[in-house]
Amino acid sequence: MILVFGSTGQVATELRALLPDAEFLGRDVADLSDPAACAGAIEARRPTAVINAAAYTAVDKAESDEATAHAVNGLAPSAMAQACAVLDIPFVHISTDYVFDGAGEAPFGVDHPTAPLGAYGRTKLAGEEGVRAAGSRFAIMRTSWVFSAHGGNFVKTMLRLGAERDVLTIVADQVGGPTPARDIAAACVAMAEQLGADAAKSGTYHFSGAPDVSWADFAREIFAQAGITCTVKDIETRDFPTPAKRPANSRMDCSATETIFGIARPEWKSGLADVLTDLGVTK
Structure with missing residues (x-):
């Protein structure tokens, strides 16, 4: 039995479709601000693998609530990974491009020095460091610009605003890879399965949609x-100030993910078409 932390988020919702026999722990069962309770949930259930699809994702709010974000994004994944290490089971953890400073235009490699610009990135980086230190069978998947037919995301916001307005001003100097949550979920499952057979595949990986694009062109x-x-x-x-600074460059080198796991970058335009179909949106 695979255990998934997260229940209603974008990736967790897609995991439900892929893993009908998995157990999903939402906030009502697993409080990620209580790391010991998260570890206890794993120890009590003794699953075959754990996927952490839960996180504190309110990027701007984290600037004024870093302690909570650190507990959820930093301490809880560390505790999960330690529990998985004791049981010698795979642990797949979702991280973010926000661990980088967004400088330059080249894709960030998995070994590029990290330098978060704000609280959210710092707390996610803390989680990564804790997972690596636990020494379990693990895969840290850094991803970006997640979208789906579920929850709140850029695609659904654009559909709403685009129907209401004739003109929208969208940031064009931030570039990254929009990533369908459905593909992230499938990649998590594949990583967990392969880690179960080969612990040597443990490590940090990148997974984002192709091709890289600006927010403005994504909206178009x-x-x-x-x-x-x-x-x-x-x-x-600079024309759209926010409490948390966003990385200008969210491009990530995903080659290791394809080389080690055989998982290629998803084509986000086709993923977008699938999401629009799920939402019942037609021309």
């Missing part, structure tokens, strides 16, 4: 596929 593709006549006007990050 959403409108094009949805048949929404809304004009996108490019703006710079």
Whole structure:
């Protein structure tokens, strides 16, 4: 039995479709602000593998609530990984491009020095470090720009705003890979299965959609596929200030994921089409 932390988030929802026999622990059962309780849940259930699809993802709120974000994103995954190490079972943990500073234009390799710009990135990096230190059969999957038909995300926001307005101003100087949650879920399952057979595959990996694109061009593709006549006007990050600083460069080198696990970067445009179909959006 696979144990999944997370129940209603984008990736957890997609995992439900892939893993009908898995057990999903939502906030009502597993309080990620209590790391010991998370470890205890694993010890009590003794699963065959654990996937952590839960996190504190309120990037701006984390700036003023870093202690809670650190408990959820840093301490809880560390405790989970330690419990998995004791049982010698695979642990797959989802991380983020926010562990990097977003400088330059080249894709970040898995071994590139980390330098988070804000609280969210710092807490996610703390989780990564704890998972690596536990020494379990683990895969840390850094991903970016997650979207699906579930929960709140950029695609659903654009569909709503695009239907309401004739013109939208969207940031064009941040570039990354939009990633369908469905593909992230499938990759997590594949990683867990392969780690069960080969602990040597343990490590940190990148997984994001291709090709890399700006938020503005992502919005244009959403409108094009949805048949929404809304004009996108490019703006710079400085024109849209937020409490937390966003990385300008979220490009990630995903080659190791394909080499080690045989998992290629997903084509986000086809993933977008699937999401629009799920949402009942037609031209």
